[in-house]
Amino acid sequence: MDAMRDPHYAGMVASMPQNTFVEALHLLSPGYFIDPYREIHRPLHPSTVQAKGYKSLKSICDDFINNIAAIVQLRQSAGNYLGLAEYTHLLDCARSIGNAVVADRIWYGMKESEVHPDVQCYNYYMEAKVWDGAYTGREKYNLRMTPFAYRKRRFVDPNEGWQGYGAAGRSVRKEVLDIFNEMTEAGYQGNEATFVNVILACGRVGHLRGIKNVLKTAWNVNVDALLAEPDNSKLPPAMTYNPSSPLHPSSRLLFTVAHVLGTNNKIPAALRTIEFISHAYSLPVPERVWLELFERAFVLSRPRFGPDAKRNAKGKVPYDLLTGMFQTMTSTPYNVRPTVQIHHMLAKTAWDRDRLSEFLHHMRAAYNLLNETQQERKKARYIIEEYLCALHTRTNSMQRNETLQSSSLANAVHNYDILRLHTAQQTMIMERLARLLVINNRWTGRNNPVWERCLLPRAVEEWQDFLPESFVYHTRGGLVQFCGKTQWGEAYVNYHDRVPSQSRVTGDPGADGEVDGKEQREVDDDFFWERCRWAFSSVDFDNPPLNRLFWGCGAPRFGDAAGDAE
Numbered sequence: 278m279d280a281m282r283d284p285h286y287a288g289m290v291a292s293m294p295q296n297t298f299v300e301a302l303h304l305l306s307p308g309y310f311i312d313p314y315r316e317i318h319r320p321l322h323p324s325t326v327q328a329k330g331y332k333s334l335k336s337i338c339d340d341f342i343n344n345i346a347a348i349v350q351l352r353q354s355a356g357n358y359l360g361l362a363e364y365t366h367l368l369d370c371a372r373s374i375g376n377a378v379v380a381d382r383i384w385y386g387m388k389e390s391e392v393h394p395d396v397q398c399y400n401y402y403m404e405a406k407v408w409d410g411a412y413t414g415r416e417k418y419n420l421r422m423t424p425f426a427y428r429k430r431r432f433v434d435p436n437e438g439w440q441g442y443g444a445a446g447r448s449v450r451k452e453v454l455d456i457f458n459e460m461t462e463a464g465y466q467g468n469e470a471t472f473v474n475v476i477l478a479c480g481r482v483g484h485l486r487g488i489k490n491v492l493k494t495a496w497n498v499n500v501d502a503l504l505a506e507p508d509n510s511k512l513p514p515a516m517t518y519n520p521s522s523p524l525h526p527s528s529r530l531l532f533t534v535a536h537v538l539g540t541n542n543k544i545p546a547a548l549r550t551i552e553f554i555s556h557a558y559s560l561p562v563p564e565r566v567w568l569e570l571f572e573r574a575f576v577l578s579r580p581r582f583g584p585d586a587k588r589n590a591k592g593k594v595p596y597d598l599l600t601g602m603f604q605t606m607t608s609t610p611y612n613v614r615p616t617v618q619i620h621h622m623l624a625k626t627a628w629d630r631d632r633l634s635e636f637l638h639h640m641r642a643a644y645n646l647l648n649e650t651q652q653e654r655k656k657a658r659y660i661i662e663e664y665l666c667a668l669h670t671r672t673n674s675m676q677r678n679e680t681l682q683s684s685s686l687a688n689a690v691h692n693y694d695i696l697r698l699h700t701a702q703q704t705m706i707m708e709r710l711a712r713l714l715v716i717n718n719r720w721t722g723r724n725n726p727v728w729e730r731c732l733l734p735r736a737v738e739e740w741q742d743f744l745p746e747s748f749v750y751h752t753r754g755g756l757v758q759f760c761g762k763t764q765w766g767e768a769y770v771n772y773h774d775r776v777p778s779q780s781r782v783t784g785d786p787g788a789d790g791e792v793d794g795k796e797q798r799e800v801d802d803d804f805f806w807e808r809c810r811w812a813f814s815s816v817d818f819d820n821p822p823l824n825r826l827f828w829g830c831g832a833p834r835f836g837d838a839a840g841d842a843e
Contacts, residue, residue: 278305279821281348290348291355298352299362305348307373310341313695315373315412317702320618323414325705330768331698335413338374345370361392368401375412375441380405396468399460403453403474407481410441421540421576422483424588430482444482453478468523473533480537488537495524496554500538503549515557526558531566539573542592547573548602567606567613574599575622580629596626617643617703621710628713633720633732640710640740644779647703651776654700657693658802661826664689669813681820690822697802704743704777708770711743718751726753735782742777745770774804 281290281301293301318326318334326333345367349359359367364387371380380402387394394402410416415438419426429435431445442449453474460467467475472495479487492498497516506512518525531551538547547570555562574594581590603623606613620643627635664686671677680686714736721728729752737744746761762772771777775798800808806826810818818824 278310278344281305282344287351290351291357295357295360298357299360299366302345302348302363302366305345307341307370309691311338311370311373314698317695317698319412319417320621321702321705328766328768329701329705331701333413338376338413342370342374342376342379359386359390359392361395361398364390364392364394365398365401368398368405372401372404372408375405375408375410377406377409377442393463396460396465396471399456399465400468400470400474403456403471403478406449406452406456407442407474407477409449414438416441421542422480423542423591425585427483442481448482450478450482450484450487466523469526469530472524473529476533476537480541483541485541485543488541492534492550496526496530498550498554498557500546500550503553504546507549509553509556512553515554518558526554526560528560528563528566530554531560531562532569535566535569535573539570539577542577544570544574544577544592544594544598562611564613567611568616568619571599571602571606571619571622574602575626578626596630599623599626615642615646617646617706620646621706624710625713628717631717631719633728636714640707640714641779643703643710644707647700647707648778650696650700650703654693654696654802655799657689657696658805660689661686661693665809665813665816668816681817681823687822690825694825700802707740707777708743711740712748712765714740715744715748715750724753729753729757739780739782741780742771746772774800776801 280286290298314334314337323333323335349363349367353359364383367383368380371377371383384394384402387398411420419429419438426439427444429439430443431447432439433446435443457467457471457475460471472491476488476491479485479491489500492500495516497513499513502512516524531554534550534554535547538544538550551562551566551570554560577592577594578596578599581587581593583589599622603615603619605611607615620639624636624639624643627633627639664680668677668680671680715733718728720732729750733750745763745765745767747759747764749756749758751757763770778798799805809826816823818827
């Protein structure tokens with residue numbers, strides 16, 4: 278990407294043979310530039326990302342698509358024409374960021390260039406429509422279909438958070454069906470991805486009958502019959518397909534069923550349908566499907582408030598369903614390893630029910646996962662340190678440039694960048710849990726002093742690295758206020774430059790993730806790289822890929838930036 282965007286290489290990009298350009302363009306894939314960040318940003322609220330100073334997912338997507346557009350424009354300005362391979366990749370990029378406007382422009386460009394799309398192009402175009410705006414901003418919190426959501430999505434000029442796919446007069450279902458009809462008129466037969474997109478389009482507007490019709494027509498899966506009859510042997514068998522058939526289902530269909538029925542408030546139907554499809558086609562239920570099911574069930578378990586609370590509570594599931602689902606997915610044969618997000622959701626459920634021991638169990642389990650990620654990040658950082666030492670000690674400029682421009686260094690930085698953001702994500706979740714822990718004053722009942730006199734001081738001591746120095750909590754006798762240098766909403770809630778961790782609490786056998794004192798802990802990465810600027814003064818950190826080491830809130834406010842890099 279850096280080379281193809283460099284003005285020095287503009288002539289080479291414009292003049293290279295088409296097959297060479299296509300191969301280079303395909304290397305600039307969403308799987309590298311978008312997908313990892315999309316997954317990491319999913320549980321993070323945009324305002325939290327902004328407060329912490331990290332780059333938003335929308336900015337990452339915009340930079341990626343703008344860079345791709347600039348490369349293509351450079352190619353076209355030299356008189357080169359784009360073929361089917363180029364347009365397919367461009368639609369794949371639009372699909373990955375969930376941008377229907379970009380997809381429309383690419384599609385119209387294909388038509389003007391008289392390039393005929395294939396099934397893959399149609400599928401990418403439909404997918405861009407059904408996921409339009411669903412990954413970035415507050416839109417990702419508005420995927421559930423309710424009467425309120427339908428009203429919001431039918432507006433011609435919708436409010437922020439509802440500006441992606443539409444309903445009623447701007448129905449995404451109608452758009453996708455028009456694309457599907459155009460594809461069939463062109464003589465193409467749909468595959469699994471095609472019907473998955475049609476199912477999603479129906480689900481986006483709450484058209485449950487359309488979802489059921491597609492499942493029945495393509496795979497002979499009758500959702501209503503499945504709910505009425507728990508015995509699979511008494512039901513009509515699913516459609517038989519050769520494993521090489523384009524309609525043979527995969528985990529993609531399982532995820533779609535979990536997502537579309539979950540967002541349409543039908544968790545029991547989603548569980549039963551997935552179980553039937555998995556059994557009929559001998560498909561293992563992957564971790565991604567279980568996590569989607571669990572998230573949708575969690576959303577439906579939350580209490581609803583406001584004047585529209587009764588209708589928004591449609592499809593509500595009990596808290597015990599989450600516990601049962603957690604036990605099922607973590608047991609044989611599924612053996613899904615819970616993520617920090619799963620523990621966060623279970624901890625919030627325990628918080629709603631004032632179950633302190635259960636809350637702390639999931640909070641400590643989440644911290645253990647964070648600690649593992651921190652160790653992986655540490656190993657990835659050591660690899661980059663070795664490159665920096667080599668760059669710092671080499672006096673031959675040719676050797677330095679060779680090291681700096683090596684693919685191995687770029688891959689090391691990219692791997693570290695993903696782990697670093699993953700660590701930041703999990704740290705932010707731990708801060709959420711720490712805040713929930715101290716603001717609940719009903720853990721031991723309303724008139725029991727044990728919480729405020731004994732348990733709360735221990736909690737503050739154990740999780741002090743995830744709490745700001747300034748916060749308040751209510752007691753039976755009044756308000757207790759801590760005054761310090763940091764508060765909620767700042768990039769760093771603790772006032773030191775060490776890796777935040779769980780602290781040892783004397784006499785508490787439940788604090789199983791304790792570590793030694795702060796003086797033995799490593800410098801956190803944001804501070805570490807600033808000190809590296811001084812320690813490796815001969816290295817140019819402003820050039821790629823080393824400039825990726827200084828993102829987000831990289832300029833520390835505490836300590837001596839010129840100190841020794843550890």
